[in-house]
Amino acid sequence: MTTALNLVNVSLEYPDGGSTLKALDSVNLTVSEGEFLSLVGPSGSGKSSLLAVAATLIRPTSGVVVINGQDVAALAEADRTALRRDKVGIIFQQPNLLPALTAVEQLLIREHLRGNPLKEARRTAGELLDVVGLSGAEHKRPHQLSGGQRQRVNIARALMGSPSVLLVDEPTAALDHERSESVVRLLRRVTDEFHTATVMVTHDTEFLPLTDAVATMRDGRISRALVPSSRTLVG
Numbered sequence: 001m002t003t004a005l006n007l008v009n010v011s012l013e014y015p016d017g018g019s020t021l022k023a024l025d026s027v028n029l030t031v032s033e034g035e036f037l038s039l040v041g042p043s044g045s046g047k048s049s050l051l052a053v054a055a056t057l058i059r060p061t062s063g064v065v066v067i068n069g070q071d072v073a074a075l076a077e078a079d080r081t082a083l084r085r086d087k088v089g090i091i092f093q094q095p096n097l098l099p100a101l102t103a104v105e106q107l108l109i110r111e112h113l114r115g116n117p118l119k120e121a122r123r124t125a126g127e128l129l130d131v132v133g134l135s136g137a138e139h140k141r142p143h144q145l146s147g148g149q150r151q152r153v154n155i156a157r158a159l160m161g162s163p164s165v166l167l168v169d170e171p172t173a174a175l176d177h178e179r180s181e182s183v184v185r186l187l188r189r190v191t192d193e194f195h196t197a198t199v200m201v202t203h204d205t206e207f208l209p210l211t212d213a214v215a216t217m218r219d220g221r222i223s224r225a226l227v228p229s230s231r232t233l234v235g
């Protein structure tokens with residue numbers, strides 16, 4: 001099983017008055033292609049910080065982040081941006097869709113802004129909307145979609161460009177139980193079909209059995225890992 005995301009001894013400190021606050025404390029984490037890991041833990045334990053470091057949005061104070069075999073710190077800024085764009089899909093709690101754009105346009109906007117030809121991207125976008133169960137809704141704008149459908153557009157958008165790593169921050173926080181379950185099931189299916197290394201921060205413990213492994217954070221440390229399958233190495 002190929003490792004897609006590897007954090008080695010990663011620490012992150014924020015300035016805190018005259019001293020520092022350790023948001024991540026010597027975190028080790030390995031997630032393989034096709035593996036779905038849940039990340040749980042109390043508020044302030046460092047879950048979002050871990051996602052931000054894994055997404056290459058924040059540089060750790062120390063330690064190594066490897067995505068798809070590439071040591072992120074060794075990359076020049078432009079290469080790091082390209083790695084994030086091409087290899088990392090990020091799904092936040094709120095879909096952050098642009099109100100004026102249709103579902104398919106939400107998926108195409110990045111290609112459009114880059115001036116890339118849209119023919120191929122349009123085909124991919126249509127296929128991805130189909131995967132997430134939105135065929136027929138391609139031309140609807142966010143206000144014409146339900147909360148669950150908007151989150152599905154968000155997931156499809158994150159899959160544009162075939163990321164190796166999918167980082168998902170509380171995708172069900174704004175959804176009712178039924179829609180939450182279907183979104184987590186969709187993330188399970190997407191992980192299986194696209195072989196992404198998926199890390200999902202969640203408070204919904206009832207959906208943990210849909211994932212391969214659970215890592216628990218406390219005070220910046222990954223303190224415990226339940227490993228229902230032998231596919232995950234944490235800690």
Ligand SMILES: Nc1ncnc2c1ncn2[C@@H]1O[C@H](COP(=O)(O)OP(=O)(O)OP(=O)(O)O)[C@@H](O)[C@H]1O
Nearest residue numbers: 014015021023041042043044045046047048049050
């Ligand atoms: N930009 C920042 N500057 C300073 N401290 C921060 C910053 N972001 C987070 N922190 C602190 O780092 C610690 C970890 O925060 P983080 O948001 O990663 O935790 P979390 O587990 O995601 O919490 P939640 O479940 O509430 O989102 C907390 O003590 C938080 O106050």
